[in-house]
Amino acid sequence: MPRASRPRGAAALAAAALALTLTGCAPTADQPGGSTSPSEPTGAAATGELGEADLTVLAAASLTEAFDALAGQFEQANPGVEVTVSYGGSGALATQVLEGAPADVFASAAEPPMQQVVDAGLVSAPEAFATNTLELVVPAGNPAGVTGLANLADPDLRIALCDPSVPCGAASVELLANEDVTGAPDTLESDVKAVLAKVSLGEVDAALVYRTDVLAGGDAVDGIEVPAAAGVVNRYPIAALTESPAPGAAAAFVAFVTGDAGRETLAAYGFGAP
Amino acid sequence: MARTATPVTGRLAWPIVAGAVLALAVLVLPLLALVVRAPWADLPALLASSAVLEALALSFGTAILATAICLVLGIPLAALVARAESWATLPRRLLRAAVTVPLVLPPVVGGIALLTLLGRRGVIGEWLDRVFGVTIPFTTGAVVIAQVFVALPFLVFAVEGALRSSDRRTELAAATLGASRWQVFRHVTLPIVAPGVAAGGVLCFTRALGEFGATITFAGSLPGTTRTLPIASYLAMQTDPDEAVALALLLLAVSVVVLLTLRDRWLPGATA
Known part of the structure; x- marks a missing residue:
């Protein structure tokens, strides 16, 4: 008798694992929902003019502390926008963009990784926003x-x-x-x-x-x-990805980083002006 | 009796088939993509580059050494774990947990743990540095230690499974005939569990060869000294994805060849 119940239990477990995997995938697959919301008029008082958007920023590892601060400031200034920053080696991040990682903004620690992304037509007109030595x-x-x-x-x-x-x-x-x-x-x-x-x-x-x-x-x-x-000066370029599902918010984030408030924060973390 | 002996035939229920097909796709499709996307034309040139050959030689050298150490240390531990069946519950479970933890631990955690033990400011490493002037991180030795840490459980469980399913009567007979405990182990037990030892050794070797997280954390990454194939492959992904795919393909090929050389009876599950 117990022999019969065991396989059934295993199958149920496998099915549960499968269900977990599937539901785990679903939210990311459905994310482009964020693409329509910035242009939609929003009635909610808690939401800013950019509306609801989830921004994913890929940033060079050296930007960790500065971009954590910048992301927080940007979220505060734009209620409804959530910024998630993923840090790594600029080359690895460029590869992620080339491989189609769902991201909105790319900030590199040097020009060559950004150039790779430009050459692939995935961003246009990157802007220098900081220097480092x-x-x-x-x-x-x-x-x-x-x-x-x-x-x-x-x-x-x-x-x-x-x-x-x-x-x-x-x-x-x-x-x-x-x-x-x-x-x-x-x-x-x-x-x-x-x-x-x-x-x-x-x-x-x-x-x-x-x-x-x-x-x-x-x-x-x-x-x-x-x-x-x-x-030996490293110039940091930033750009919004052309395939960003939230182009308005992505452009706003780039403008924020390259603007006065962004520059001030970057300077506080030791970065030079571009 | 007759009913259990009859092989189960007929169709599986459709949810089982669907789940199995999906599971198979999860396992096989990524590897298939690797083969499809591989830069076949440039492959010989990519793989013949000195950086790749250096990483390959380092990977094989360290993985072979790590496997040898695992065999020397793992067989006695397997014998102890097998014998622990007759122990009280708590010490038996503790021993088993100690062997299992590295198996389920994220390798990076293993690397951090090794660093806290053997790093220059580590529990033992600080003393090694002060008394003998020996520092372990960033050496080829550190690569081997990281590999042993992650691969040892594979050997222990393969050998322990073989030991537990072996027939103890031969050992008893040898002992009755006057063989010492060491003689019994060396001339009777070991030959009996040889297939388990071989299977464990091969699994151990492939695990050591693929080791990444503990190595990059504990041993760093210097060409020729600590940059093994998986690390070279990871770094190549930053600049030259073609090279990364070529290296990944090489690692895949090695793993497949190793598995094919295993007989079915040596595969895990068949030994237990």
Whole structure:
């Protein structure tokens, strides 16, 4: 008797799992509903002129703290709009856009990843909104006594850099080449926040990150300014995706980031003006 | 008796068939897409690049080493887990949970855990660094440790299953004839469970070869030292999706070849 009930239980479980999977997919599939609402007149007092919209922003990892703040400010100024920011290496995000990730805005840490998206015709007219430069970062208290870029050539030190395939890595390669330093990295991380984490944990003695990341790292890390870093400037472009289901809100978000209020917030997090 | 022995024939109910087909599609379609989208014309050039060969050699080297370590450590643990059947409930469950947790844990969590233990400021790592000047993260050794951590349970459960289904009477007979406990294990038990050990070893190897999360967290990513095939594939996705697909295809091919070399009786489920 119990033998008969067991398969039935298993089938029910499988069916439940299937149902879960299906319902899990449904809301995202139905999301384009948001595309009509911005143009629709909305009677609700709680909703702003942009109406109800769910914005998905893909932003470079180095923008994490600044865009968390900007998203919050934008939501406050536009009731009914919800902003979700997904952070990652700019190259990985560009690939996601090319593969058709459902997103509305893309903010890259350098021009090449944005150019890929432009070439594919997925955005038009990206706008520079910030600049950033590199800085040496060491664990708080600088246990290895790092003094400058030359230390990055020391094989006895544990050193983390960004992989050259991401903007912070490309900038690091350029900076080290400019200064004739042959870096001896122990790891090449896929985004700048992964590098910063290795420093905060004390797992590496020194690393190159953006100056904004040194600020974001807080008490766990110390920054060492590198004069030559001023010669390698990353320009951050932002653009609304042409296939955004909420073009009005996407354009408004881009305008907000590139506008005065956005620039002020970005400056507070250490970004330079474009 | 006769009824249970009759093989079940006839059609399955339609919801079962529909569910099975859907499940199969979930499993097979992504891999099929990989094969369809693969840049076949450029494949030889992509796979012959020095970066790919370097990652391939590193992946195979570390996965083989990790499998060897898993065999040396996992067979005794499997023997203990099998023997634990006669223990009290609590210690038996604790032992089983300890072996199972790495199996169900997200590998990234495993990587963070390894870092807290063996990192330079880790529980043991801090001491290793101070006393011996040894730091483990970002070394090839760290890659192997991460692989052992995630792959060991596969070996333990495969061998334990084989041990539990083996006939204990042969061992008893050997012991009666004067064999020591070690001799019994070495010359009687081990040959009996050899298919389980082989199956476990192969599963262990494929799991080690595919390891990503714990490795990138604990060992980092440096070409030739810690950048294994899965990590190279992940990074390639940022700049050169064609290369990423080529690398993914390579990993898929290795896994399929490994599984095909397994006989049916070695597959999980058949051993238990």
